[in-house]
Amino acid sequence: MISSLRHVLALAREDVAAARRHDPAARSALEVALLYPGVHAVWxxxxxxxxxxxxxxxxxxxxxxxxxxxxxxxxxxxxGATIGPRLFIDHGMGVVIGETAVVGADVMLYHGSTLGGRSLSRGKRHPTLGDRVTVGAGAKVLGDITIGDDASIGANAVVVRDVPATGVAIGVPAKVRIPATPPRDRLPVEDPSELIEYMI
Incomplete structure (x- = not known):
């Protein structure tokens, strides 16, 4: 019982730390714990x-x-959704995550994003997101597909096919680009709308 409680508290601290790391407006851990609805939703x-x-x-x-x-x-x-550690939901409003979705570690979801299904089957019908995936505002990731580690989904994209690791998916329906620079060497994208550069 005590080890379970410690585990829950450790996850909660990690969730707060993830919010502070991803949101430059976050001033303190107390502010995040009390006033961030995305963090409350994860808890x-x-x-x-x-x-x-x-x-x-x-x-x-x-x-x-x-x-x-x-x-x-x-x-x-x-x-029923399986959520990994340090998920950060920025702004939160309108985010939907379906029953069979699997979300890896250090994932960031912006407001209005959906991890939804494309069928009425009772089996796996929602996406699987790897680690360090970013899903932009209003994006829809639909069906039993896999989004690889370090992939990014642009704002308002509609993704219905797998996205490989480090891939960038933009548009309706989404097209995938693989950036030449490895994700660890790229500067962080502070605004998902900046992913528009991959359309050119």
């Missing part, structure tokens, strides 16, 4: 997911926690 999801994976009998309770978080934060994360 609520961690609780809902723990309940969801405990027992099928508890699924309605997990859904209730998820719906309360949606009401309070504007972020909808199905309790």
């Amino acid at each position: 609520a999801h961690r609780l809902a997911h723990r309940i969801w994976t405990t027992s099928v009998v508890l699924h309605p309770l997990a859904r209730a926690v998820s719906q309360l978080a949606r009401l309070l934060t504007g972020v909808e994360i199905h309790p």
Whole structure:
């Protein structure tokens, strides 16, 4: 029980640190913990997911926690979704993450982004995001597809096919470009609209 509590607190601290690292407007850990709805949504999801994976009998309770978080934060994360450490949801409003979505470590989602399904099957129908993926504002990543590590999805892109590691997907439907510079050597993209350079 105590080790489980320590693990939960460690994840919460990492979530706050991720928000401070990704948002230059964040002034303190206390500010992030109290006033960032994206962080609150992630914390609520961690609780809902723990309940969801405990027992099928508890699924309605997990859904209730998820719906309360949606009401309070504007972020909808199905309790069945698997979320890695240090997810940062910037601004939050309108983000949707479906039941079978898998999100890796250090992922950043901007407002209005969707990790959604393209079918009514009960199996895997939502995307899998690798580590350090950035999904721009209003982007839709749909279906049982894989977005590789260090990939970026441009604002308002509609992605329905796999994106390889380090790839940049932009447009409707999204086209993928592979930048010549490795992601570790690139300067961070502070505004996903800057990904427009890959259209040329």
